[in-house]
Amino acid sequence: MVALILVSIGLASGTILGSILQTNLQAQLSQAADRVDNHLTPSSTASEVLSVGRQEPGTLLVLRTVSGLSGAYVAEDESVVDLDDEEIAHIQAAIEHQPGGTVTLPDLGEYQLLVKSYREGFFALVGLPTSELAATIGQILTTVALLTTGGLLLLAAAIAIIIRNSLRPLRAVADTATRVASLPLAQGDVSIAERVPEAEADPRSEIGRVGAALNTLLDHVGESLAARQRNEERMRAFVADASHELRTPLASIRGYSELSLRALHRDPTAPETAANTEQALERIQAQSLRMTSLVEDLLLLARLDEGQELVFxxxxxxxxxxxxxxxxxxxxxxxxxxxxxxxxxxxxxxxxxxxxxxxxxxxxxxxxxxxxxxxxxxxxxxxxxxxxxxxxxxxxxxxxxxxxxxxxxxxxxxxxxxxxxxxxxxxxxxxxxxxxxxxxxxxxxxxxxxxxxxxxxxxxxxxxxxxxxxxxxxxxxxx
The missing domain is CATH 3.30.565.10 (Histidine kinase-like ATPase, C-terminal domain)
Incomplete structure (x- = not known):
């Protein structure tokens, strides 16, 4: 966008300046034609008029008078040089197709022409070179192009530095996130020590707020992982405790049942066998009730955790x-x-x-x-x-x-x-x-x-x- 704006400004400036220079050239042509009028006689030749009229170097004049068709131009050393018949014919052919336009002479370059007609078929064709106009516009366009290119290079370097410095906190955030992503967080006692540096987590900027938010998120994740680890440890302890509590009544039930079976195998009809069996069954019942109470308590806790079991x-x-x-x-x-x-x-x-x-x-x-x-x-x-x-x-x-x-x-x-x-x-x-x-x-x-x-x-x-x-x-x- 900046390049487009600069190029557009350069082209617009060149066009406007070219139009101004073209207007100035037309004014100079008019002044040169007025000077020709002041020294023109029915029998004058082009070289005579240019010699007397003190015209500017580069001025071209072609006349048709009673003396015939003649042409000349003023050289850089202010000397008057006659045009040959071929050059005069070339100029005549150019103005027939485009009166008041431009003509390019092989050795003299391009000229802007102005034609003035007189009575009795006379006419005067005055021209000034456009080389100065083209050179000025070329210099302007070259200057604009160089300035635009240099400005774009400086702007690109400045933008690259600014963006690089602006995105430095974001790179720190990305690096921190990458390091955290490589940590094994699935299981075990995990702690997240990685944080975005405080200098890159300035809440006064948008990217700094992202870094601060990531640090807050990592704090919460670290707390959640610690809570998960504590829950896992509590769950392991809970399973161990529940197993211990259930193992005791189960062991009692198994022991008393084995004792009763042994007594029955030895002498089923003995009075002490019946007494031992009755006592064993009572202990089995007591341990079963204890185990039932434990299971019911665990079930109650599970239902309460799920929001059930209450009648309001x-x-x-x-x-x-x-x-x-x-x-x-x-x-x-x-x-x-x-x-x-x-x-x-x-x-x-x-x-x-x-x-x-x-x-x-x-x-x-x-x-x-x-x-x-x-x-x-x-x-x-x-x-x-x-x-x-x-x-x-x-x-x-x-x-x-x-x-x-x-x-x-x-x-x-x-x-x-x-x-x-x-x-x-x-x-x-x-x-x-x-x-x-x-x-x-x-x-x-x-x-x-x-x-x-x-x-x-x-x-x-x-x-x-x-x-x-x-x-x-x-x-x-x-x-």
Whole structure:
């Protein structure tokens, strides 16, 4: 585009200047013709008129007078040189086809002609050379061509430098992306250390914003890969823990069944055989129930992760806490159980059975993992748009070694996995999954002598206020 513009400007400039020079040449011809008129007589010859008229060098004159046809021109040294008959005839032939045009003489070059006619058949043909006009236009075109070519070369060099410097950040982005693309990201512990240099990720430019966006993307990908690795490690630990939990009851079932078979093979009718078989069947049943409970807990977690298993309705957390504390008091008479609820019921939208499971689990943990005499306080209250259920105890607190993984699956305070200290280690994981399925939060704040588990659930505006029943009984009693 720049080349086209420059060439167009050069051609336009040459055309305009050529037109101006052509006009000036016509004016010079007119002046030369006027000077010829001043010195022309009926008997003059061309050389006489040019000698007297002080014409400019290069002036050409052909006359027809009573003296006949004559022609001459003024040389560079201002001398007058006569034209021969052949040259005069050539000029006559040229003006017959194109009066007032141009003629090219073999030794003199091209001339612009002007014809003036007089009475009695006389005429004067005045000409000036066009070599100066052609030379001037040629110089202009050559200058324009050289300037255009030089300007284009300089412009191309400047544009190349500017584009190269402008695209340097983009090359850095491409190089970074190429290096990242060559990394093995499919599996294993992968970290992405490659980043676009800060100097090439300037957010003030478009390409810099691309570099900054790539760095942000790589940060997110790195975090995702780290999370994937953590999930893989947790999955491996989960499979190992689940295998361990299932292996124990399966081993018990196999051992008791083999023991019963051996007794039957030895003496099926012996009284001790029947007693051993009955005891073995009872243990097999107990282990089967334990294994069934474990599988059901795992299935519940899977369904909660998929957003299933919940049946929503209006749930009175106050009544739920009363029932859960009553059950816990019966199961742990050696603990002190306290209840702190308001006069008005706290109603949320949720699954009553699953929320009762959460409360029972928290109270069971407080009973199992604290010594006798510990005071456990259950509180239900409203906090803004949230309903809060807190279980507080003054026991020894959560072991700092497992504080970060307290809500993970198969997380257990007893590393020896002793059966008397609890179940499979899925209780708090299930409780958190249930609370999260209700769009709530389950958190813990623990230090020696002060441990609080807090369940925070959103209050359903439509169900939060007590409703008057048709028969006039209390709304709280209806719930």
């Amino acid at each position: 309705g209006s749930v009175d957390l106050s009544q739920l806490a009363i029932e859960a504390v009553g059950d816990a008091r019966a199961a742990g008479p050696d603990h002190t159980w306290q209840l702190d609820i308001g006069e008005d019921p706290v109603v949320v939208a949720g699954d009553a059975r699953r929320l009762h499971q959460v409360a029972a689990n928290l109270l069971s943990n407080a009973r199992v993992h604290t010594p006798a005499g510990t005071t456990v306080t259950t509180t239900v209250a409203l906090d803004g748009d949230s309903a809060v259920l807190r279980v507080h105890d003054d026991g020894p607190g959560v072991d700092p070694a497992i504080a970060d993984e307290l809500f993970e699956r198969f997380a257990r305070g007893d590393r020896s996995r002793a059966r008397y200290t609890g179940g499979t280690g899925l209780g708090l994981s299930i409780a958190r999954a249930i609370v999260q399925a209700h769009r709530g939060e389950l958190s813990v704040d623990s230090r020696p002598g002060d441990t609080t588990f807090e369940v925070r659930l959103p209050v359903s505006p439509a169900d939060a206020a007590p409703r008057e029943p048709a028969d006039g009984t209390e709304a709280a009693a209806e719930v």
